[in-house]
Amino acid sequence: MNRFNSYREEALQKWDSQMVHSEIPVIYLGTASCGIAAGALDVLGTIQQTLTELGQPARIVQVGCIGPCYLEPIMDIAMPGGPRVSYTNVTPQKAKRILQANLTEGDLAPKMAKGHFGDEAFSSKTGIPKFFDLPMLKPQVRVILKNCGFIDPEDGDHYLAQDGYAGFLKVLEAGPQYALEALKESGLRGRGGAGFPAFKKWELARSAAGEQKYVVCNADEGDPGAFMNRALIESDPHAVLEGLLIAGYTVGASQGIIYVRAEYPLAVKRLRKAIGQMRSYGLLGDDILGSGFSFDINIKEGAGAFVCGEETALIASLEGKRGMPRPRPPFPSDSGYNGCPTLINNTETFGTVPAIMRNGGEWYQQFGVPGNYGTKTFSLVGKVKHTGLIEVPLGTSLRQVVEEVGGGTELPFKAVQTGGPLGGCLGASQLDTPITYEAMRDQGSIMGSGGLIVMDESTCIVDMARYFIGFALRESCGNCTPCRIGTRVLIDRLEKIIRGEGEPHDLEVMRKAADTMVKTSLCGLGQAASNPVTSSLNFFAAEYESHVHDHYCQAGVCKGLFQYVILAERCNGCGLCVKVCPANAIAGKLRETHTLDANLCTQCHACVEVCTKQAILSLPLSAEQDHLLLSEALQ
Amino acid sequence: MTILFTPELAEDLIDLTIFSRQPHQLIPILQYCQSQNGYISRETVRQIADYLGVSEAHVYGVASFYTQFRFERPGDHQVRICLGTACHVQGGEILSEEIQKIIGIRPGEISQDQKFEFHEVACLGCCAQAPVVEVDGRIYGKVTRRKLQKVLRDHESI
C-alpha cells in the first residue's frame, strides 16, 4: 500500500511539473483513431520537424479523443503560464504557422484558435471563447469522458494523477458491500443497451455459488455507426480497467476478461500497455496491495461477428466456439464462461464505476432524471454538422442533442436512428422525446449502446431499412428459423420496393414477418432486427407509399425511381457538374444554365456532390420539366 | 459461400507450442496463424486440429463463422471501404463503386496481379469522419472521389 502511495505521489508531482506548471510549451495532439483518420499523424510529423527547425524545446503529449471529431485534427498549445489553446482542423501547413506564431513571436494566433481552457479573463483579453462554451460542448457534461483528451492514455501516471484507482482503494477499504450500496444508490444501468440495473447483476454474481468466477468487459461494439467504447478505451483505458478491477473484487472473481472487437487494433494496444502499468503499480497479480485479493486481466480479441456482442454468444466465443447465442436462463451470472458465474457489463458501464466509487452513489444522482440517473455517451454521426463523441445527462431531449449539440443538419432534418441496427428510426415529431430507456422504448426505438445517426432529406428511409436488414441478415448466426428466414423475407420485399416493383401487400407481408420475428426469435438479434422496418413503416409510411404507389424516391437514392433535373432558378452555370459527370450527361456553357440529359445519366450522384447551389433535384420520372412541380419541390 | 483453400506451402507450418492445448485457445491460435501467414491454409487447419485434439471440421467450423478469418492468400494492398451506418448515410456505396471502377475488382476479390484486395466492411470506428476508407491499415476520413484517387495512387506506388 505504501508503495502504491509513493507511485501516486510521484505521478502527481510529474503531472504538476510536466503538465500544469511546465516550463516549456506543452503541445497536445489528439491521436485516437478519429484524429488519425483525419490526418493527425501527418500533423505530428510536422510538429516534430518544426520544433527541430525552430530549435525550441516543447513537450508533445498525444491525448485521446476530446469529442468534437468534426474538428479533428485538433492541436492545442499551452505556453508556460498560459492556458491550453485549441486549434482545429489543423493541416501540416497550418500547424507550422501556429507553432511559429506561438513559439517565436509570442502570438497566440487568435484568429485560428477555436477555444481555450483558461478563465474568463483570458477570453476577454484574447477574444478566444472557452472551449467548453462552444455550442457543441456547452450542453454536455463530462463524467465518463472526464479524462478523454486531457491525459496521455499510454501514460499510467497521468491516470493516477487524476485520482486514478482512488475508487478501487475506497472499495478495498470500505468493502464489497460499500461497492454494492454505492452502485445501488447511483441507479447506474447497463450501458450496453438493455439498461439492466448494474447493482442487481453484481449482486447476483456476488451471491452465486462457485469457487471460480469471472468478470467480463464487453468491448465488442458491433453496432456500425457507434464508437463510444473504442474512443473511451483509446482515450482513458485505465478507467475501464479500474471498473473491472472493482467488479472483480466486489463479486469475488479472480479473473477479468476484456473482449475487444477485432477492428480496434489501437484500443487493444492501449489496453495491453495499461494492463502492464497496472501490474507494475501492484494492482494486478496475487494479494493486491496486501489485501489478500488476487486478480488478473486478459484481453481476448473478437474475430468479427456482430452477434458476439450478445452476452451468451460472447461467452461461446471466449470458449473457442462458434459465437452462437443460447437461450437464457441460465444467465451468465449463474453459469457463464466455462460454466462458472460470470459478470458481463459493457465497457461504458465499467468506465463509470470508478467515479461512482470515488464520489458515492448519491453524487451520481445529480445527473439525469429519477429512474435514469447519470450520463450516457453517444456517437453523434450522419448528417449533423457537428459529428463526434458526446456525453449528456439522461433525460436530455433528442432535439437538444441533434440541434444544439449536433448543430442541426444542412438540409432539412428527416430522422434519427437510435440503438443501431436493432433500434428504430424516429422522425421530427418525436424529437422532443427525452433520452431515457423507457421513453425511447415507448417511441418504438431503443436506447441501445449509443449510436445516434442523423439523417436529412437526402437519406431514403426505405433504403435505410434495407441497409439495416441486410446487416442483420449477414450477421444472423442462422441458428433459429424466424431470424434466418425472417430477415430474408424482409430484404426480398424491401429490394422489390426499391426496384420500383413494390405492391401494397408487400408492406403487410413485412409487418407480419416482423411480428413473427419479435415473438419467436431465440436471441436479441432476431427479436429486434425488424425494429428499423417496423418503426420506419410506422413513422414514415408516406415515404414507403410513394415508393410503392408512385415509384418515386424523393431523396434521390433508389436508382431508377427518380430523375435528376437541373433547376434553372438555382443553377449559376459554374460548370462543376459538367466536369465531374462521367457519362457526359450534362451540357452547358460557363455562366449559362446547364441541362441534364436523363437518358445518358447513370445517377452516379457525382453532380449532386459538387453542386454548391443545390440546383440538382430528384424528381418523379413521370414529371416532365413541369414548372409547377419544380416550384413545389423548391418548397 | 464456397471457400477455396489455396495450395499449402511449407511456410504455413507454425509453431503452436506457445499456446496451451485447451479448446478455448482455438480463436487466439487462429488469429496468431493468420497474423503469421496472412491467411488460414488447409495445412494450418490440419495442424491446429492435431494440436488441440479436435477434428478439422471443428476448426474450420469455428474459423468460417468469423469474418476475420480468410482462407486465401491476401493481395498486396488491402483496400477496405466502410459501409457502416454512418458511412452508408454519407455515401459509402458510391465510393465503393468508384473503388471498383479504379481497381477493377469487386468486393471480396483480389486483382489478377495480386496487387489489390478489396472488401466492404461494417464500421471501422471512425464514424464521425464518414465516409471512411482503409488502405493497408491506415484509415482515411471524409473521403471524396478525388481524395480516393489520390490515396489509391499513393498506395499503389509504394
Ligand SMILES: Cc1cc2nc3c(=O)[nH]c(=O)nc-3n(C[C@H](O)[C@H](O)[C@H](O)COP(=O)(O)O)c2cc1C
Ligand atoms: C445482437 C446483440 C448484440 C449486442 N452487442 C453488444 C455490444 O456490442 N456491446 C455491449 O456491451 N452489449 C451488447 N449487447 C448486449 C449484451 O448482450 C449485454 O446485455 C451487455 O453486454 C450487458 O452489459 P450492460 O449490463 O453493462 O449493458 C448485444 C446484445 C445483442 C442481442
Ligand code: FES
Ligand atoms: S460507420 Fe464507417 S466508420 Fe463507423
